[in-house]
Amino acid sequence: MPASAYHHAFFQAGDGMSTYTPVEDTKTGKKLAGPVGWLDERLGLAALGKKNLRKVFPEHWSFMLGEIALWSFVVLLITGVFLTLWFDPSMAETVYTGSYRPLNGVEMSVAYASALDISFDVRGGLLLRQMHHWAAHLFIAAMMVHMLRVFFTGAYRKPREINWLIGLGLLTLGILAGFSGYSLPDDLLSGTGLRIADGMIKSIPLVGTHISFFLFGGEFPGDQIIPRLYMAHILLIPALLLGLIAAHMLLLVYHKHTQFPGAGRTNENVVGYPMLPVYAAKAGGFFFIVFGVIAFLSATFTVNGIWIYGPYNPAEVTAGSQPDWYMGFAEGALRIFPPLEFNIFGSTWPLSVLIPGLGALGILFTLLGAWPFVERWITGDDREHHLLDRPRNAPTRTALGVAGMTAFGLLWIGGGNDVIALRFGLDLNAITYFLRVMFFLGPIIAFIITRRICISLQRKDHEVLTHGFETGVIDRSPDGGYSERHAPLPVDAQYALTSAKPATVAIEAPELVDANGVDAPNGRKAKLRARLRRWYYAGAFDKPTVEEMQHAEEHLRDAGQHPVDLGEDFQGVSETGVPRVH
Amino acid sequence: MRTLSTRRRHPLAGLLVLAVGLLITGGLYAAVAPKAATAETTSIDDIEAGRQLFLVGCASCHGVNAQGIVTEGTDDQPGNYGPSLIGVGAASVDFQMGTGRMPMAQTAPQAPRKKIEYSEEEISQVAAYIASLAPGPQIPDERYLDYESLSDEEIARGGEFFRTNCTACHNSVGAGGALPNGRYAPSLHGVEAKHIYEAMQTGPQQMPVFSDDVITPEEKLAVIGYVRAMSTEPDYGGFSGGNFGPVSDGLFVWVIGIGGLVGFATWIGWHGTRTKKKKA
Numbered sequence: 001m002p003a004s005a006y007h008h009a010f011f012q013a014g015d016g017m018s019t020y021t022p023v024e025d026t027k028t029g030k031k032l033a034g035p036v037g038w039l040d041e042r043l044g045l046a047a048l049g050k051k052n053l054r055k056v057f058p059e060h061w062s063f064m065l066g067e068i069a070l071w072s073f074v075v076l077l078i079t080g081v082f083l084t085l086w087f088d089p090s091m092a093e094t095v096y097t098g099s100y101r102p103l104n105g106v107e108m109s110v111a112y113a114s115a116l117d118i119s120f121d122v123r124g125g126l127l128l129r130q131m132h133h134w135a136a137h138l139f140i141a142a143m144m145v146h147m148l149r150v151f152f153t154g155a156y157r158k159p160r161e162i163n164w165l166i167g168l169g170l171l172t173l174g175i176l177a178g179f180s181g182y183s184l185p186d187d188l189l190s191g192t193g194l195r196i197a198d199g200m201i202k203s204i205p206l207v208g209t210h211i212s213f214f215l216f217g218g219e220f221p222g223d224q225i226i227p228r229l230y231m232a233h234i235l236l237i238p239a240l241l242l243g244l245i246a247a248h249m250l251l252l253v254y255h256k257h258t259q260f261p262g263a264g265r266t267n268e269n270v271v272g273y274p275m276l277p278v279y280a281a282k283a284g285g286f287f288f289i290v291f292g293v294i295a296f297l298s299a300t301f302t303v304n305g306i307w308i309y310g311p312y313n314p315a316e317v318t319a320g321s322q323p324d325w326y327m328g329f330a331e332g333a334l335r336i337f338p339p340l341e342f343n344i345f346g347s348t349w350p351l352s353v354l355i356p357g358l359g360a361l362g363i364l365f366t367l368l369g370a371w372p373f374v375e376r377w378i379t380g381d382d383r384e385h386h387l388l389d390r391p392r393n394a395p396t397r398t399a400l401g402v403a404g405m406t407a408f409g410l411l412w413i414g415g416g417n418d419v420i421a422l423r424f425g426l427d428l429n430a431i432t433y434f435l436r437v438m439f440f441l442g443p444i445i446a447f448i449i450t451r452r453i454c455i456s457l458q459r460k461d462h463e464v465l466t467h468g469f470e471t472g473v474i475d476r477s478p479d480g481g482y483s484e485r486h487a488p489l490p491v492d493a494q495y496a497l498t499s500a501k502p503a504t505v506a507i508e509a510p511e512l513v514d515a516n517g518v519d520a521p522n523g524r525k526a527k528l529r530a531r532l533r534r535w536y537y538a539g540a541f542d543k544p545t546v547e548e549m550q551h552a553e554e555h556l557r558d559a560g561q562h563p564v565d566l567g568e569d570f571q572g573v574s575e576t577g578v579p580r581v582h
Numbered sequence: 583m584r585t586l587s588t589r590r591r592h593p594l595a596g597l598l599v600l601a602v603g604l605l606i607t608g609g610l611y612a613a614v615a616p617k618a619a620t621a622e623t624t625s626i627d628d629i630e631a632g633r634q635l636f637l638v639g640c641a642s643c644h645g646v647n648a649q650g651i652v653t654e655g656t657d658d659q660p661g662n663y664g665p666s667l668i669g670v671g672a673a674s675v676d677f678q679m680g681t682g683r684m685p686m687a688q689t690a691p692q693a694p695r696k697k698i699e700y701s702e703e704e705i706s707q708v709a710a711y712i713a714s715l716a717p718g719p720q721i722p723d724e725r726y727l728d729y730e731s732l733s734d735e736e737i738a739r740g741g742e743f744f745r746t747n748c749t750a751c752h753n754s755v756g757a758g759g760a761l762p763n764g765r766y767a768p769s770l771h772g773v774e775a776k777h778i779y780e781a782m783q784t785g786p787q788q789m790p791v792f793s794d795d796v797i798t799p800e801e802k803l804a805v806i807g808y809v810r811a812m813s814t815e816p817d818y819g820g821f822s823g824g825n826f827g828p829v830s831d832g833l834f835v836w837v838i839g840i841g842g843l844v845g846f847a848t849w850i851g852w853h854g855t856r857t858k859k860k861k862a
Binding site (some may be wrong): 021059060061062063064065067068097102103104119120122124130133134137138141145188189196259285286289290293294296297298299300301302304305307308309310313315317318319320321322323325328352377400415417418419421422423426427428429430472 | 761
């Protein structure tokens with residue numbers, strides 16, 4: 001196995017036992033010394049490289065989720081450049097004469113005609129267009145999964161709050177990039193999406209109509225919006241994305257990557273492999289895997305077959321019109337919100353568009369942006385955190401996250417309610433009524449269940465630590481009773497479990513009244529904070545004390561003292577009876 | 583051969599020869615004979631036969647004289663157990679019975695397309711009976727159903743009509759769509775040209791009527807041509823998930839994209855970690 005071979009060589013080199021040749025003495029090194037020296041004298045890269053090329057990153061599969069987003073973005077840039085060579089973002093009218101016969105002779109915009117040409121008349125155009133679209137889907141999906149990982153492990157805590165906000169900015173920009181791209185081909189579906197965006201903008205009281213006229217250069221749809229969106233899509237948004245990605249990664253290097261707790265891992269170190277050559281190779285390889293998965297999807301699955309929709313015409317719409325998946329929750333909110341609108345001083349307030357449309361987006365991003373600061377205020381935790389939480393050890397946070405995911409998922413279902421009704425033979429109205437109730441009930445149920453599961457898992461950890469794990473070996477006592485033998489966890493596992501669990505920050509009773517009987521300033525705020533903190537830590541289960549661990553050690557010491565030896569390697573058995581190795 | 587020749591004097595041989603001869607003649611006649619009669623050439627017998635069929639299979643809901651059965655209902659919507667069929671024409675009957683929608687299996691928000699219960703002849707008889715009650719839309723002429731003779735331009739023009747009038751419910755490739763309260767616009771894939779035409783003409787169930795003044799018979803033919811083109815077009819970009827729009831994209835990207843890549847990430851993560859591999 002190459003990795004372990006490297007592992008071996010690496011440590012030998014470290015021990016100074018191998019026949020290590022300094023790079024400058026190798027053949028290649030001698031040849032490159034001149035040019036590299038020339039560059040270093042002018043750019044000073046050696047010092048920078050020496051420090052950063054050997055920078056250590058921890059190893060875990062979940063740390064690669066953000067990488068999926070990064071590599072998808074690279075694929076987006078590459079395929080996007082290809083598409084710009086052929087796409088013509090003009091809303092001028094033309095008559096289609098390309099290869100797709102069912103649209104032959106149909107009047108349409110130049111933008112749509114060129115998008116059709118990319119799909120049918122440019123060699124490899126459809127594959128590249130689909131790669132661009134699938135990569136966009138994957139980009140946003142990967143950002144969301146990455147964000148969930150960061151959320152559930154508490155990786156956004158001090159000192160990484162700003163990077164969390166940058167990530168949120170990236171997500172926002174990613175969605176904007178996706179939406180603007182969705183709108184460019186000017187087919188019936190993309191125009192319908194723009195119409196909804198126009199409706200959302202117009203729902204802003206008083207100024208909405210003016211903003212809409214400003215954005216569209218007149219009455220919807222006008223002939224301005226596609227060139228404008230094109231500028232945003234290929235210049236403005238990618239530039240901002242690139243800048244934020246750079247900032248995101250610089251901060252990642254500056255803060256150092258977080259790691260999961262384990263033996264030898266502390267808040268002050270990072271245990272893992274160096275950037276060069278391990279992560280350079282791994283990340284480089286992962287790029288090709290991401291590229292390959294995108295190419296596979298694009299070669300086998302249609303994404304946004306624009307030819308089936310026909311050119312945009314404001315008078316037309318097609319059943320099954322949906323936004324791309326990442327806007328599904330906003331669409332769902334629009335669909336399930338009950339009608340609510342009033343007129344005041346000759347101005348219409350369409351709340352049934354304003355609240356679910358802009359409200360759903362606004363509330364989601366506000367909550368996400370505020371959370372690290374709200375949590376910090378509640379817990380009063382001002383320490384730096386470089387060790388990740390296991391989700392079970394932060395039950396309230398985990399439960400809140402799952403509640404949020406539930407609400408998001410229910411709205412997302414709402415966005416596809418017509419397709420669900422049709423495919424599963426359900427009643428469209430029944431789905432809507434169900435979702436209206438479950439949007440409020442579902443997250444509460446999810447919160448309660450998740451928190452209970454987390455606390456149960458903590459208790460399980462506690463039990464395994466203090467009473468050992470079940471070996472699956474049944475002892476029969478002389479008087480005929482049966483009992484299962486327990487054995488202590490390996491020390492590494494014990495360390496990982498105990499260090500994973502930071503002690504809760506003590507709850508101080510707020511001083512409501514000072515010594516002279518005067519209301520303390522901020523007394524009410526302190527009371528609220530104390531109440532929230534009690535709620536946040538409710539059911540918290542502290543890790544075993546030193547005494548408990550010592551007791552456990554004594555208790556389990558004789559686990560090995562038995563006629564049937566378990567052996568040093570024995571780590572218990574799996575459900576299927578196979579001895580397992582931790 | 584031996585068996586045959588030894589038994590040629592059998593008392594029943596003559597009868598057998600007669601039976602075979604009759605079978606051949608009858609079979610040939612059935613195969614070669616001109617197809618019987620559309621609605622225009624119906625006879626009094628057809629109408630009577632249709633009436634008998636109607637009384638058995640349809641009258642319990644539509645009334646013995648096809649006048650419909652009205653129930654109490656609510657103030658703003660009179661109840662309607664089965665609508666009156668006077669004036670719906672042969673086209674309606676041919677559509678409803680020819681696609682298996684009628685007779686309904688049970689009361690439901692909408693009659694689904696299902697197995698056809700009646701033979702073509704029986705359907706034409708019932709159609710003749712209903713057509714005899716009052717003038718109504720006729721079963722379309724063959725020349726308005728010959729979609730295979732359409733040119734690309736005509737099909738594209740049909741597409742314009744389809745997008746303007748049909749896609750809002752039936753989806754841009756005719757895959758169907760949901761309507762309120764458990765109703766739906768059915769898929770148009772695999773529907774006979776005749777039935778698509780009749781549906782436009784008679785407006786069954788939730789569908790509006792597109793009379794010949796609104797969409798002329800030639801335009802109806804073009805629409806049929808476009809629907810057929812959409813059903814037979816290949817999936818140019820690969821598996822399309824039925825062309826229900828972007829909902830299936832989300833499914834694919836999460837299951838195959840994220841699912842697959844998390845699998846790969848786990849694989850990469852497992853290889854090269856400082857896991858202690860103890861000797862077995």
